[in-house]
Amino acid sequence: MEGLTDGALYKNTIRNMEHAAKITKLSQSAVERLRNPRRAIIVSVPVRMDDDSIKVFAGYRVQHNQVLGPFKGGIRYHETVNLSEVAALAALMTFKNSLLNLPLGGAKGGVTVDPTQLSKRETEQLTRKFVSEIAPWIGPDRDIPAPDVGTSSQTMAWMLDQYSNESGFSQTGVVTGKPVEIGGSAGREAATGLGVVYIIEKVLEKQNRKIKGVTIAIQGFGKVGMHAAIEAHLLGAKILAVSDVHAAIYNPEGLNVPELVTYYNEKMTLDGYHGAKKITNDELLALPVEVLAPCALDGTVNSNNAEGVKAKIIVEGANGPVTANANEILHAKKCLIVPDILANGGGVVVSYFEWVQDISWLFWDETQVREKLRMVMDRSFDKVWDFSQRNSLDMRTSAMAVSLMRLEGAMKLRGQIW
Numbered sequence: 001m002e003g004l005t006d007g008a009l010y011k012n013t014i015r016n017m018e019h020a021a022k023i024t025k026l027s028q029s030a031v032e033r034l035r036n037p038r039r040a041i042i043v044s045v046p047v048r049m050d051d052d053s054i055k056v057f058a059g060y061r062v063q064h065n066q067v068l069g070p071f072k073g074g075i076r077y078h079e080t081v082n083l084s085e086v087a088a089l090a091a092l093m094t095f096k097n098s099l100l101n102l103p104l105g106g107a108k109g110g111v112t113v114d115p116t117q118l119s120k121r122e123t124e125q126l127t128r129k130f131v132s133e134i135a136p137w138i139g140p141d142r143d144i145p146a147p148d149v150g151t152s153s154q155t156m157a158w159m160l161d162q163y164s165n166e167s168g169f170s171q172t173g174v175v176t177g178k179p180v181e182i183g184g185s186a187g188r189e190a191a192t193g194l195g196v197v198y199i200i201e202k203v204l205e206k207q208n209r210k211i212k213g214v215t216i217a218i219q220g221f222g223k224v225g226m227h228a229a230i231e232a233h234l235l236g237a238k239i240l241a242v243s244d245v246h247a248a249i250y251n252p253e254g255l256n257v258p259e260l261v262t263y264y265n266e267k268m269t270l271d272g273y274h275g276a277k278k279i280t281n282d283e284l285l286a287l288p289v290e291v292l293a294p295c296a297l298d299g300t301v302n303s304n305n306a307e308g309v310k311a312k313i314i315v316e317g318a319n320g321p322v323t324a325n326a327n328e329i330l331h332a333k334k335c336l337i338v339p340d341i342l343a344n345g346g347g348v349v350v351s352y353f354e355w356v357q358d359i360s361w362l363f364w365d366e367t368q369v370r371e372k373l374r375m376v377m378d379r380s381f382d383k384v385w386d387f388s389q390r391n392s393l394d395m396r397t398s399a400m401a402v403s404l405m406r407l408e409g410a411m412k413l414r415g416q417i418w
Contacts, residue, residue: 007084009298009320013091016324020400023393029417030408034094037064037087043133045111047126050119057126058112061134063143064090066105067410068098070141072348072355073107074148074177075155077126081110085298092319093348096341099403100380102352107143109134115150124158131162138163140173140359146351147177147223149297153189157182173358176351185354187369188347193227193295194370195346196317198377199338200232200291203313206385212236215254215289217311219243219281220296221270224317224344226261228293233257241276241284243296244269248284249276285309294321295344301326309335316340331394339396341403342384349376 014035021031043059060083063071073093086108094106111130115123137143147156156175160182164170172183180186187194201211214237218225221244229239238254246269249255256275263273271278285292285301286308294300295317301309306326314330314337316322322330322337330337350373357363364372388398411417 007082007088008323010084010088010091012299012320012324013088016396016400017091017095017404020397020404023391023397024401024404026404026408027417030404030411033411033417034065034091034404034407037062037090038066039063039137040083040087041134041137042083043130045126045130045133047122047129049122059110059130059133060086061109061137061143062087062090062107063137064106064108065094065407067407067414067416068105069103070105071107071143072097072102072104072146072351073109074146074347075130075151075159076108076110076148077113077115077123077150077155078110079112079114081112086110089319092341094407095400095403096345096348098406099341099384099399100345100349100376101406102348104144104348104352107145108148109145110148113150123155127155127158128162131159132166135163135166138174140171140355144173144351144355145175146347149222153177153179153184156184173355176354176358178354183354183358185350185357185369186364186366187373188350188354189223190227190231191350191369191373192224192317192344192347193229194231195349195373195377196224196228196293196295196315196343197231197235198346198374199315199343199381200237200293200313201235202378202381202385203291203315203336203338210236213238214291215240216291216293217241217250217284217287217289218317219248219284219292219294219300219321220318221264222295224347225293225295226264228295228317229255229257230261237291240289241279241287242270243281243284247271248279248281249273250279250284250287251276282308287311291315293317296321299323301330303329306330309333312336314338315343317344319344327394327396337394337396338381339399342380342395342399345380346373346377349373 089108178184292311298320
């Protein structure tokens, strides 16, 4: 499809897939199907602004593959959103859901907008209009959106309401990441960051170590990074550095995470926090820590800065934060990288739990959700680790290989390839 292959993230994703496909001897028919999304939807989203002017925003929903079940993936509001990026993220969702053994396909969506420049009313109008435009292609049994960069549980509440209004009855299963009061799942907000911490624990377990006292730097302090910091700190890890779009901060003795979270929630920035030294994001990536968790945007660890990375363990909390070239450099330095399709899978796992709870109208408490999440993350990690050890391969290639083998098997059974 024209325009899909223009971006670095898309090329990086397909390159990783094709590399793993060669190793697993995946059929060319399967590769061809997975190289291209099933459907790409582009819509115009007109919004009446607070000053009564009309602005039109570009909206996207890419549905990559549904051989394993309904499409599933987030909606992001960001000024850099484009078709190629959304297509790459949709493909990553296909691979992630397959790897985690979920009965879901892969999709992603977004609107090209800076949400910080919109009022609450404008954001609601944007959301409702976007839902109206993509409504024919989403639904509890078709495609289930969720929050992503620039969106929240409130966004999902508006999406649920708009879709239900147009359907004529309440359909709580149409989106996940909703507030608990209207069908959301306990534990969903912290799920992705918590999953990152579970994976850090699993890596350390393979080295006969515990997380207590381990030094960690986290790039990003949003939905993923903040909760990763909170959960790791509770387990006794030393969080030496974190960052957001405004600043990166560092304390070699370890940050006071509860105090920092309070400060951030009040100021909505890390800038000005008194308990740490201000550094750059590039300096954060090069800190002498044991674990680096990039939890911001894609491509942040690349061929320009990979040589400076000192951490021996990288756990990808974001989608595609380590480029293919950087991955080769870091692998040569004996850095163990746990890829995004495994490391940040906690969010979609608990989104799946939420969807199941909505369909059955039977809800679990947070302790149950956390226990079930750990079981899925541990099982998935062990599967990738074992494949890696048996075949002397890095974790990124191994994760993709495990995912592709399940997808190919499903496509053969359904008669999509032969």
